[in-house]
Amino acid sequence: MVSKSNISELSSAFRPNAPDDKTFQVVFRANNYYTKKDYESAIEEYSKALSILQSNPETKKASDFSALVFSNRSASFFQRKKWKDAVKDAEQVIRIRPEWAKGYFRKAEALMQLEKYEEALDCYRVAQQKNPRNTQIPLQIEKALILKDNKSMGLTIFSLVPGRDICISKNSITNKIQSKIFDFAVKMKNLIYIIVDNETKECIVVDACWDVDGIIKFVKDRHLKLVGAIVTHHHFDHVGGKPPPPFNQLPIKVSGLCDLLKRFPKLKAYIHPLDIPYILKSNPELSDLFTPIPLSKLPIKNRQSHFCNTNIISLIINFTLNSSSALSNTNASRIIPTPHNFTLSLGNFTHLKFLHTPGHTEGSQSILVNETRLFTGDTLMCGCIGRLDLPGGNLKQMKKTLRKRLGELDDKIVVYPGHDYGGDWTTIGIEKKKGVIGKIKRKS
Template identity: 85%
Template sequence: MGSKSKISELSSAFRPNAPDDKTFQAVFRANNYYSKKDYESAIESKKTSEFAALVFSNRSASFFQRKKWKDAVKDAEQVIRIRPEWPKGYFRKAEALMQLEKYEEALDCYQKALILKDNKSMGLTIHSLVPGRDICIPKNSIANKIQNKIFDFAVKMKNLIYVIVDNDTKECIVVDACWDVDGIIKFIKDRHLKLVGAIVTHHHFDHVGGKPPPPFNQLPIKVSGLCDLLKRFPKLKAYIHPLDIPYVLKANPELSDLFTSIPLSKLKIRNRQLHFCNANFISLIINSTFNSSSALSNTNPSRIIPTPHNFTLSLGNFTLLRFLHTPGHTEGSQSILVNETRLFTGDTLMCGCVGRLDLPGGDSKQMKKTLRKRLGGLDNKIVVYPGHDYGGDWTTIGIEKKKGVIGKIKRK
């Protein structure tokens, strides 16, 4: 009964405002598609994707009124597939699930709808790009055979790539751009957004791209990622914790052009050496490189920005990103707190678990400290966006405290 009462409260909280003229016109056009039963062409057309979502939303509502709850759920899921950033799909699904007495699932959908609604009230849109759905779509070509294999692997890895958008200026920042940079750029351009930054939560190849780790490094394979993005956007800046910068360079030697005043070998700090080097030491090396006049003339030497703990970055006029050093998965793992309410954790914290600790740079003591102090001290209401969909694509600090993940370690 507790869940049912909570659901009723959430349902009342999520009530759309009266439609304006633009919304009315969109609904009218969507209804026209519906009357023609032209669902598939609406979905496939880029220009009508929003209207296609309205079609399925309207039909879901119609099924709901006719008490066809399962059909209402199916159409609501289509809305979510077409426009995952729109609260309405989750709301429609929640209403139908409640009638099916699937209260926990309904509660989850209501909460997701409210999260998306709150994002909008802050002037934010957060896009979660899912390999196999939004990017990493296989192409039917023999020439793309290897790339398609990489895409298949990306789908199995269940990475989540994020695009954080300031709705006022249309400026955006991408978090952990990897696997399919062409697809990520297309996603951004299709929405007429302006990419102004790239954030790396940690140096692992499935988040930053480049050469894969052994034994795959013996193959002629390179994963699309940060290096490709910086090449495509010559003025774009990348934000990486100082302790992970050497590893990013090792996997992406092309980026060493930013560090021409110091031999790359001096930046390849081995794991055993990191215990004797603190963040200030590495930052000193990096900063001295940035100030050097020997950098290549066609390269802006400040494009890779070291982000120590509590480094801040503005996006648009009202959005502030604060970088938290959260070591454990790697030495330089960082989480990004947006407006003190949304936390992008990479592989530090996921839904019910943390990232692996047996890879180079993994440290259980550091992870425990991160979970107990750095993350454990955050507000319970903060929404967490993890680096992988291992059991869910969002959670909260409060939920993970109740699960016991923050405070002790449960390995995935």
């Protein structure tokens, strides 16, 4: 994919390569539109440049330059999610300059979005042969293999990126606060996931936050059936609600779990018991969405807790005790506490296991899907962990989580982190060899 910096570099590089000044000026404008994320205008200008080039007598210089323009227009189509058009332009690049890796890479990227993983792999491998020094291509090959494997399991995992898939400001003038929130979401680099069982089209969203309308639109556009919401931990950038101090004094509320549950009256949320109090504090409206067992009905010995809210105490005990009397009212609640090793099925072939992975927060949890895919929230990211100086953070617990709970998992498990801090996926093996799991285990 062409980044802003790459496009800017191309603008200066284009002048000596352009067959004439008129073509260069058009492409220069197109590149500027691209850097401003005005992709439709960029496409229009690139198309003008191609028309000029096609009207002139063909020379090698003009032909090579048209390959550059097709490449950039392919990138623009990609940004507009016009995957088939992106493929067509990439094929033009390959036709004109078959020795250039860029055309194959562009085509592969678009084919990935079309879920044509075998074809994408073929293109990536050709690109790698033509440019063996490119360090990005091997990572994309690995990613294509992961997505292909997901598909073979009857599973699709969508990563929703603020600024790309959701949190796209369309009218910042009329809603400046919302626009600022969206801008902040982009800077936070959160990753929101949709886990789909391909047979039933049932799906669960992980850490629904920032733009619930956008998340719902994404689900509906793909004709999916949303059946649940998982929260990896209680921080506002993963669950929504009132932001932490000092921003809680402002008239700001981040769209998140509460809005989602209101929009889907039968939807259930899966949260570790120890994080529920924090979530209810930042989202007090959620207190009306479940009916815990009255505290008076619990055995006296089970009424003690370090949580001050008696409704919360009842709810947590309701789902964590083995007592049949305490579990008698579980169906009434829409907030489902998920203790360690809690299991859940999505369709017939997708199975989720909830692992308690404290450290970033007391109730941080990671979700293991089909024993091969792990959603870790902020517990584990690519080469790093979430902050420990926020409410619920604990270094000792984090070390234990990394050393034992995650460190003893299979190396081949693919990790989907809560933020794109250095990458949108990794593996347990990579983190043992090069990342924080390995560092902790070597020190122990």
